[in-house]
Amino acid sequence: MPTTDVEPTAPVPRGTGAPVWAADVFGPRLAQATAYAELLAGAGIERGLLGPREADRVWGRHIGNSALVAELLPETGRLADIGSGAGLPGIPIALRRPQLEVVLVEPLLRRSQFLTEVVDELGLDNVTVVRERAEKLPKRSFDLVTARAVAPLPKLSQWALPLLRAGGTLLALKGQSASAELEEARSVLGRLAAEEATIEQVENESIGESATIVRVRKQGGARTATTGKDGQSA
Numbered sequence: 001m002p003t004t005d006v007e008p009t010a011p012v013p014r015g016t017g018a019p020v021w022a023a024d025v026f027g028p029r030l031a032q033a034t035a036y037a038e039l040l041a042g043a044g045i046e047r048g049l050l051g052p053r054e055a056d057r058v059w060g061r062h063i064g065n066s067a068l069v070a071e072l073l074p075e076t077g078r079l080a081d082i083g084s085g086a087g088l089p090g091i092p093i094a095l096r097r098p099q100l101e102v103v104l105v106e107p108l109l110r111r112s113q114f115l116t117e118v119v120d121e122l123g124l125d126n127v128t129v130v131r132e133r134a135e136k137l138p139k140r141s142f143d144l145v146t147a148r149a150v151a152p153l154p155k156l157s158q159w160a161l162p163l164l165r166a167g168g169t170l171l172a173l174k175g176q177s178a179s180a181e182l183e184e185a186r187s188v189l190g191r192l193a194a195e196e197a198t199i200e201q202v203e204n205e206s207i208g209e210s211a212t213i214v215r216v217r218k219q220g221g222a223r224t225a226t227t228g229k230d231g232q233s234a
């Protein structure tokens, strides 16, 4: 029998092959999302920004979960992702909302350097990286603030609400602790001029992930046009 020559293929890093849903979710930016998955599973883990067991979870637990926040976001505006770490949820948001101006706020040198490399490598012209603590940023300079796994809601609100212009919105990705954290934050939120705080359950059938997001609006001004899970303006 004749033997068939098989071209050797380049090894694919574990966990980085794009799942079927990624094409739907990222559309024309699928290649950038895939490059980001490779950076997270490669340099991100090597440099200790993600845990050593996260390689197989970069798409679902990290990129997919973060991408769900975009479902509540308007198309335009200025957004700060505070405590962005390796770029979560800020990078998936920037890929899904290319007209948003996204500022990744991260105080740690190693993390902010990684973020700058990601922004350069993906060619994201709507994203900047600021190495700073959230509480040191100029007040009232953002329409939107996002955060995942940064601090309990009372503390996070003290950092995030002053950054928002009147009428702006904080979206905090939280797990099962969302309602307990919200109860604990109520008195702080009152002092910080929050006018409304709700818990949104966001699901996307194709991603197969869900996210619990605490949404807090700041009083006054024009309301940021975030949308509810039914797609209606909220």
Ligand SMILES: C[S@@+](CC[C@H](N)C(=O)[O-])C[C@H]1O[C@@H](n2cnc3c(N)ncnc32)[C@H](O)[C@@H]1O
Pocket: 082, 083, 084, 085, 086, 087, 088, 089, 105, 106, 107, 108, 111, 132, 133, 134, 135, 147, 148, 149, 150, 159
């Ligand atoms: C557990 S990590 C979460 C990173 C990323 N958001 C994620 O979901 O993977 C918390 C991040 O918050 C950052 N952080 C801590 N205090 C902060 C502050 N005052 N302002 C901004 N970022 C802060 C840390 O440096 C760290 O990168």
